[in-house]
Amino acid sequence: MSFEARRGEILGFLGPNGAGKSTTIRILCGLLRPSGGRAEIAGIDVARYPEKVRANIGYMSQKFSLYSDLSVGENLRFFGGVYGVRGDRLAKRLAFAVNMAGLKDREDTLVADLSGGWKQRLALGCAVLHEPAILFLDEPTSGVDPASRRRFWDLIYSLAGDGVCVVITTHYMDEAEYCNRIALINAGKLAALGSPSELKRSAIHGEILLIEGDDPGGMLEALEGSPGVHDVAPFGSSLHIVVDDATRDQPAIEALLKQHELGWSRIEPIKPTLEDVFVQLVGGDRARAPGS
């Protein structure tokens, strides 16, 4: 896979479990040695000068990874020491991180006593303490409630606004929509790269019809492989059908369903979502939506 990311950009890695999202991030952080190829961070070869690269990056791993037996302030000061942030700059960055995490006046609280959202924002604070040019976030929002997730994304936006390049892996389609560009990764290969709207335009050849009915399984069976239908994928209790022209092909599909004695409550053309793109490009096992 080959790609570049720019300053101030949010690049999302999207793909099924085991596709190689985390592996890619770990190679970029110098945590894993690449079996081949070349990765540069801010113009520095990662495999050759991992230590130099590490001074320029921030990393948040899948698992929560601060010291639970240390307090908020102790964690921040530890990472400050490790990243070589000191003096006035340290004081400023500490204040920034504590503010960002919403932990003002709670510097002495043990991290073990914080709830998920706070821990996660503190981890982000530790990762950006040294003002890295690039921030790698490996599924940072897994296991966090939706409100905290939203707040976390606000922070990511403001960091990107300050010129930080953010590379983030995610399971969630709605999160992927927040990214400037998405790298769709499947089986260790870059399946597609582009902005969410670019991907929707280029990946879906045709238009999408949504059908809702009592027996989506029966409808799936009836529609799959019939003429004019390029693809059928279940989305909850409804189906997304890829056709060349939604308005033109709708009557034929209705006829087909009637022929199979299948009723529907709703049928209408819709705009493609990232999930449609995902199903199109990753294909294969459709029953397994990403992240499930």
Add this chain to the structure above:
Amino acid sequence: MNLRRVKAIAKKEIIQIWRDPRSLMVVLLMPLMQMALLGYGVNLDIEHVPICIFDREGSQQSESLMKAFQASVYFNIVETERDYDSLKRAIDGGRCKMAIVIPPDFSEYLATRNSARVQAILDATDDNTANIARGYAESVVETFSNNIEAKRLQSLGQQPPNTPAVAQYRVWFNEDLESRDFIIPGVVAIVLALVGAQLTSLTISREWERGTMEVLASTPVTSAELMIGKILPYFFVGMLDAAFCLAIAVFWFEAPFRGSAFTLLATTALFLIVVLGVGYFISASIRSQVGASQIALLVTMLPTTLLSGFAFPIDQMPPPVQAVTYLVHSRYYMTILKAIFLKGSGLGDLLAPIGALVVFALVVGVLATRAFRKGLG
């Protein structure tokens, strides 16, 4: 090498040691317990062997032989038997390690033929104790018969016989031949080897288990900085433990201390670095805390107790085993400690074992940094 990063890691480690009561317990109580267990438990002197006596005669002569056994510090007469059956039960039941049987014609033979037999029955399940008890018994009987001979000659108006050559013994370094004086410094070495490896065995595996290692590895910290930063706090803890153990050895167990405190501290510091390095290496190689702690115990316990010359003299071992002992770090510290305690040796006398420990420290350091790097890949 960035000292600020080393300092940040050391500081973090100190806070963590302080907040983890379990590791604090290990640090403070384990050495104390081991000193007590090994210091009191290991005693190679054989004294007060429990014996029984089956006196089949009950004469004045047999009584005085019994008294000779009673007077010896090596024996404790715990039972007197009336027949062979009860004697057998005493030995079978483990109440006695040895039975002395005085025949019914003991004094008669002594009077008429000037020679009588005494039977000693030994429980040789522990052959070492049995052998030593036999030796002591022989010497008790020999003294007894020498006395009789001397009395007999005296009553005949003759001089006691001359012994042409007599060896005069002068024992150096452990004048009282007390095994404890020799054991206690060794106990300190064992305790330090065990505790030291335990101290650092958890430090890296804990980071792996809690997932903090990934993030730590993504920072500019190098593996050498991490190692030094992590070992440093434990070095001071270890020195505290060492001072603790050495004080117990000198003041509680009253092991003779003839060397200089400086030599003792300098060599102890060196040994501690090796031991902490071993624990760190294990911790970096094995990612689970339980596994690392078990392995650390296994790798230090067996070689240190069996192959360091603690209780079993190395020069008595078969040559292949002797060769293996050169790979046991505590062997060198054991030599150093015993020499400082008993002989009062200085640094100059100990160049060889000190050199060996320096080599150990370097090798362990390189291995530990490399094991950690490999762990990341």
